[in-house]
Amino acid sequence: MKKVVILGGGIGGTIVANKLAKKLSKEIDEGKVKITVLDMKNYHVYQPSQLLVALGLEDYDQIVKDERSLLDPKVEFISGDKGTVTKLDLPNHRVFTAGEAVYDYDYLVIATGSHLAWDEIPGLRSKELSVWDLNDVMKIREVLDNFKGGTIVVNVARLPIKCPVAPVELTLMLHDLLVKKGIRDKSRIIYTYPAPGVFGIKQANDMFIEMFKERGIEIVSPFIIDHVEGNTLISQDGEKIGFDLLLGAPPHKGAEVLRDSGIADRRNWVSVDKYTLNVKGYDNVYAIGDTTDLPISKAGSVADFESGPVSENIVHDILGIGGKELYDGSVFCFCVGGIGTSSYIRYNYSFVLPVPKPTTTIWWMKLMYNRMYWSLTARGVV
The missing domain is CATH 3.50.50.60 (FAD/NAD(P)-binding domain)
Incomplete structure (x- = not known):
């Protein structure tokens, strides 16, 4: 056998x-x-x-x-x-x-x-909520429901991470959520990334940076977090960023x-x-x-x-x-451009396809696939 x-x-x-x-x-x-x-x-x-x-x-x-x-x-x-x-x-x-x-x-x-290595950044687990942690997702929903304004920092601690476009998606959807709640003018959104830019693929990075600028989202990169002290992120270079709400991706490892x-x-x-x-x-x-x-x-x-x-x-x-x-x-990765729109990234070892502007059509394709995953992909049908 x-x-x-x-x-x-x-x-x-x-x-x-x-x-x-x-x-x-x-x-x-x-x-x-x-x-x-x-x-x-x-x-x-x-x-x-x-x-x-x-x-x-x-x-x-x-x-x-x-x-x-x-x-x-x-x-x-x-x-x-x-x-x-x-x-x-x-x-x-x-x-x-x-x-x-x-x-x-x-x-x-x-x-x-891959697994979350919270302990590698002193103070991070006690302050940060992460959509990469299944135990945090409902906590984040509750916190955002009750959020009245302030500074939200989305931090990527180290690379690589799973679902690498998710920090950008989170940031853009946070903007739309705060607009919907009527508190965007009472809030700052700061995105920190441990490498130059906001994402690793140039075509997508350029598009996302422009979208961030249009929405008044602040970018601090490269920013390599060293530790969290109180409600402040401190980088390896000593740079400090204060926050009222810290969301992000902790270090990953196998x-x-x-x-x-x-x-x-x-x-x-x-x-x-x-x-x-x-x-x-x-x-x-x-x-x-x-x-x-x-x-x-x-x-x-x-x-x-x-x-x-x-x-x-x-x-x-x-x-x-x-x-x-x-x-x-x-x-192949869907990459959300905000609540209700999405684009996608498609590449292999040899080429990167042009990254289209986010549309509502691609958003609905993403939501449809989320349902189809269980009956088709997971079962090895396609």
Whole structure:
């Protein structure tokens, strides 16, 4: 029996598992293949919509689903202690979990995502609310409902972060929300970014900077936060910015177990071949999504695009079919231009498509896709 073990039941792991189950259905029924997903939690979050929930544009129950309900019935799902990975032994093809369970594998897919490293910035957790933290999204909604005016700072602490366009989206939608509440003239919005500009892709960066200027949104960049003292951000250069409300993206890093297992860098990102997505040195081990050290966005669409080549190559190997499918670096991200409008960014290793001006049509495409994710993308249909 060929055993495929997938670490992580988020966007990447779920899609790979479902694609494999569809393509290897006959082999699973015949007892020749087994697919197992391990995850510490038993629920699945559509993280791109956490921002919309925080701003009152979607409901919490629209973005959280039971993981078992999303997986193909032929996929084994293990959560809790027995699904919490504590050690990887790649030379011997073994995975160890907190529940003292050991899983052997012929193929391993690592989709353990990125995690918030609040403790790296002293004072940050006690003052900042973050749409990247599921526990904060409803708190942000309540705080914004009661906000009467003042200085809001949107801070990006370190790069990279998952959903890298989200800080810009948050800032532009905050402007519209304050206008709607009639308190924009009583408020300052300050956007701080640890690199020059407001975003990493030049075409989009230029467009966003112009939109910020039109809306009176202040930009402080580069601003590399060192710590938070009272209601003041203090940069590594000693620059100080006061706030009444602090929102933002804390530092991100990969799962600790990856570094402890000797396959990740100091930020716990895993080095992979940019085309095959094989963990370097292991032809039967893949890493996808936020887990990797690839110089592209840490976005759900990336995990989706990567799931195709990874699942196909595992299927080809199990069935003895020659040829490799390669990942071309594809990324697609909706980028909201305010409440009711959106644009998108589309690029790969070779090119960046022109970034269109935000429109209401693209906004509705984004909202439609948020619903379609559960029935199509997550289930490996498209």
